[in-house]
Amino acid sequence: MVGIILASHGGFAEGIYQSGEMIFGKQENVASVVLMPNEGPDDVRAKMEAAIASFDSQDEILFLVDLWGGTPFNQANNLIEAHLDKWAIVAGMNLPMVIEAYASRFSMDSAHDIAAHIIKTAKEGVKARPESLEPKEEKAVQKEEKQQGALPPGTVVGDGKIKYVLARIDSRLLHGQVATAWTKTTLPNRIIVVSDNVAHDKLRKNLIMQAAPPGVKANVVPIDKMIEVAKDPRFGNTKALLLFETPQDALRAIKGGVDLKEVNVGSMAHSVGKVAINTVLSMDEDDVKTFEEMEKMGIQFDVRKVPNDSKGKLDPLLKKAKEELANK
Template identity: 50%
Template sequence: MDPELFKGEGAMVKFIIASHGEFAKGIQQSGEMIFGQQEDVEVVTFMPNEGPEDLMQHFTQALGEATETGEVLFLVDLWGGSPFNAASRIQAEHPERMAIITGLNLPMLIEAYGARFTMEKASEIAHALIDVAQNGINTIPERTQTTEEAPTEADAAMETTPSAPATDINKVEHTGEATMDIRLARIDSRLLHGQVATAWTKAVQPDRIIVVSDTVAHDDLRKTLLVQAAPVGVKVNVVPIQKLVDVWDDPRFKGLKTMLLFETPQDVERAVAAGVKLTEVNIGSMSHSEGKRMVTNAIAVDSADVQCLEELRAQGVKFDVRKVPSDPSKDIFALLKD
């Protein structure tokens, strides 16, 4: 992945996150944990001992030079509340370049961060966020029975025990060359979580996320939870390593945009040794345990990990160390020398 992917040109829309109490500070921190540190984002909190004039002063300070120039989007907690009312007074004076959206939740904020790189108008971003915020609200168990999509040939191919009808397409002729479009291969001890489901999914836009792990594939609870964590519009499969080896050049996956998630470099090495050709692997996190040393705040290694990474490098695999797409890319071997 190109480290410059999320670097736009020119001025971005400025965000003002506003709330009753310190909710705004907390959701800003949560958003940056998932999407990375953001510029041109200010927080306004309205505390119990403050009045409307205090709130207006906070907004004025947060806006800075944007009071007079530039696009501004207010992301506010509650329609009709004091933060909304104060923001409305400001927006009414600059309706051509300021907008407000209420009902702030984390999916909305993360989507907003990504939207700034493709949208230049505050109002355009605000309108685009409504569906995302609504789709981020789900329940377990589901409130209503939904109609499941008909399984595709690729779905059948992903079954650990093949269940597809006995048609000619199931007589796979392995070519040794990938048929699926591998958009990202990532080592992440947490596998599918917020940073992957939002920031990375937005960056690489996969049709399918494949979690590759013998351990998780045989753990029904973890497997179910990972499938349920699928981003909107993306299917998730959890498969053992051998299943990836079996299907990575399967014609039923021709052109399928895919993200591969591995727990450990050892799992990547096993897949590569069995014939899966990967040219680049992103390292997001490798969890700490006894005997491992931290090389970044998210990556811990021992001698076995280092040896595995070196063997993969010898086979032509390059590594890109980044938690989120907006992070600068780092060299794992340079980090290991520090």
């Protein structure tokens, strides 16, 4: 696995390291190196050398640094001089770049390949609102996409069936862990929030659509619309990541014909009448019954926040929920 060093002036590298871990999960063979005000170039180099020595392999190393020409860059540049065939540096570090680098290690074994790949994502991660602040060429592309006509009803695209790369129950819906970690590991071309509540809430709907990661479209649809879309052969080339706010919404979609085999359980917010099962999951009696009904239908469950977490089982959590609810 390619080793990654995040390097910066001050605590920036440590902060982005923590943010990356919060969103994408704990990473092996990754280290942060910072240059503090009372330190010099030799201190940074020594930290980098220690970080490299701690990795499982020193064959492929990628440095992500804050500034081109700064001390962290210069020391990394000195170190790669003897390894130019395999080591690489990318400057202008930002969080989209770091997340993309983490995700790329699943499919790329070369520091050079990852370095070349993540530059586009780092640039696409720089956006502005209102949209009038975006460069004119970017707005032109968006306008052209909006003007493309829809396919006539009955048109069969591909095999005529949507590919569901992930179906997730998450009361937060589209947030950082989904937009980065899950999107990078499941590779959808469309994120669909399936919720009657959100579909009729203009503000929430707009915020979700704006939160879509670069290169992936986001839609918010009512449950009945999702059932209709699932049967429409025009969506045969769609690789969809579905997000449900509640297990009840997921069950209704499945009963309506949305062909899901497995559901990822990410987070369920606490509210009146619910009991906390762990730090991210709270349930009431209706939630328990809903999950049990899906189990009887043959639905499998994968309980975890981010892809790097170990897959958890739902049954022990349902048992705990029943016990807690009985003791209320």
